[in-house]
Amino acid sequence: MAATFPAAMTTSIRLHVRAPLAAGAAVDCGTAQSRYLRTVMRRSTGDAVLLFNGEDGEWQATIETAARDSMRLICRRRTRPQDVAPDVWLAFALLKRDATDLAVRQATELGVARIMPVLTDHGQAARVNTDRLLAIIIEAAEQSERLTLPALSPPVTLTDLLAAWPGDRQLLAAIERLGSRALPAMVGPPCGLLVGPEGGFSARERAQLLRHPAVRALSLGSCVLRAETAIVAGLAQLLCSGTDDGTAAPLPSSAGDR
Amino acid sequence: MAATFPAAMTTSIRLHVRAPLAAGAAVDCGTAQSRYLRTVMRRSTGDAVLLFNGEDGEWQATIETAARDSMRLICRRRTRPQDVAPDVWLAFALLKRDATDLAVRQATELGVARIMPVLTDHGQAARVNTDRLLAIIIEAAEQSERLTLPALSPPVTLTDLLAAWPGDRQLLAAIERLGSRALPAMVGPPCGLLVGPEGGFSARERAQLLRHPAVRALSLGSCVLRAETAIVAGLAQLLCSGTDDGTAAPLPSSAGDR
Known part of the structure; x- marks a missing residue:
């Protein structure tokens, strides 16, 4: 074959x-x-x-x-030639090991510029094996034909993440059941996606998010997504939609294998 | 906790x-x-x-x-009250078992109406364990708060899929390296997403796709995605973006836990 x-x-x-x-x-x-x-x-x-x-x-x-x-x-x-990754960051509450590995791999494939593990009240893990995650990042970058590696930040608490978050960068937060509208068309890099843990953000954390000036709610549809699904779905909206002129894209009349 | x-x-x-x-x-x-x-x-x-x-x-x-x-x-x-799943179908070339399971689970979470395994020249599997996939679908629907189950079609060849594809339903095909533009804003249900196998579509299959009137190219960014990542990223564009009025979505001033 x-x-x-x-x-x-x-x-x-x-x-x-x-x-x-x-x-x-x-x-x-x-x-x-x-x-x-x-x-x-x-x-x-x-x-x-x-x-x-x-x-x-x-x-x-x-x-x-x-x-x-x-x-x-x-x-x-x-x-x-060298290119630059789109200026989109992913901040996500640490998940179980397999789910964290999957999220890091898929975020790398999708072209994210920075991966930021976050410690939350209901998180499923408190530590990161940095060497393993770096190996996953490198392998995913090699296979996905990226020319860059995403930066991997050390884990921080949500409080510290929000305190240090740049003022000129929107943070799209996927908060379950907040009933927000869909992602506004104007949102784009520089920005970040924040996905919480399976248990959701605590009441304290939700209050922190609601009063932070950079945070906007991101709707990912009507269903309740697992965290690793929300990460890919959210990043796809920030990284894959690109620009288009609003017209249909017919296939070319012929195409080579590459 | x-x-x-x-x-x-x-x-x-x-x-x-x-x-x-x-x-x-x-x-x-x-x-x-x-x-x-x-x-x-x-x-x-x-x-x-x-x-x-x-x-x-x-x-x-x-x-x-x-x-x-x-x-x-x-x-x-x-x-x-009962609702209806958005009229989006997923057709995907069978992957290795774990990747197929992941794709079926995540497609269910995202709200797809129909899941259609496809046999392709470079596919990684030729058979489906229908009972296992139905169990995954039910569990994902239960957890994601869906009110419907996606239909699970029996596996068909790409040729048969295309021959029976409804004329009034666009089929967005994620074809690697085709250099298409981004998903046009006008694309929405009823439609389908087609994702090929890790080895890509064969030359014969690409020719079939290129001449089929319902097929449109779907760009998922500049990187080469694994099939299971392309499935979630593509479905997110078809199912999560919904409608918006083009304005930013500020967080509500207060929000309960539900």
Whole structure:
């Protein structure tokens, strides 16, 4: 079946690296990436890999030397210029581990610029495994063809989040059963989405939110969503709708595989 | 901690039943629901439970008799009138089991009217466990406060899906890298969302989509989304945006817990 996949599915390995990228630059991969390339993806000397570091765009590099635990790659040509993630932040009450992992992965895929775990009165977790979340972020960025990594903030209480929230940035809060109207068309970056825990915000927290000048209510429809669903649904409204001219978008009369 | 939850969190058990619901009507719960109420939720004679059947609205019922494997409930008062799910269908290529389960659960939460598994050239599964998916649908409907269950169609090939697709219903197709514009503002129910498999549509399938009169391209932003993320992001655009008057939605000056 693999033979019928689009070419991009089988040949494009994208890796996030920390080294500067430029024509002719050498990039030394560490143990984990080298083993991934050699053992999992069966790549060896001469094969092409895409690299990005969040600053220098995306580069096609070739493997120059491949040892057991190290590989050296040489940047050949820039395949995409650097871009900037839309200035949308996600603040969410920590969930159970699997749900937190899912939220971090999907928020990264959707292109969020900053991920901010929040400690709330009814939260389901009080600690974050930063290393695991960073690994999830990097893998999601590699697979989703992002050129940046979202910043991961250390967990803060809702009180501290609101106290430090920038005055010029709307915070769209998905508050259950508040009966708000739909997202106004004018809302866009810079902004943030706030999603509470499964148990909802406490009365104290709701009062904090209601009196904060940056907070606006975000309606996500008539049903009660789980937190991880609300995160994706809310981000989709802030990140995917983009601009359009109000007309239908007919399909092009032909389209290549890429 | 439970004492500080909103009242609705601790008292509202919602069950989907097949019996007719009306004032004074008796509803006999089967073994599974009776054991859930008695053993998991610790409910017994006199306690209140919310019931819905997809036709008669939501009713508060009380437990009249509670035996080991059976319970009889009596409908007391209607708490919500029946509504109709927005006329949005989801057609998606079968994914791996966990991803399919997640998509079905989240689509139900978001309020979709019909769930249509599709067999594609690059799909990751060819069979559906209908009983498991129905159980996921019922649980998600109960938790999300829906009053309906989405219909679950048997799996069909993409060819058959397109051949039988109603002419008056737009089908928004999330096709990777097609470079379409954002979702036009005029798109709304009745419509459908089509999300392909992780491997993408085959060239043959893309040609089928491109020439089908009901198909429109749906852009979900610049990143490449996993199928299950695309499903939620696409449905959020079709189901959550609703109507708005283009103005900001300030929070009310006060809000109760419900």
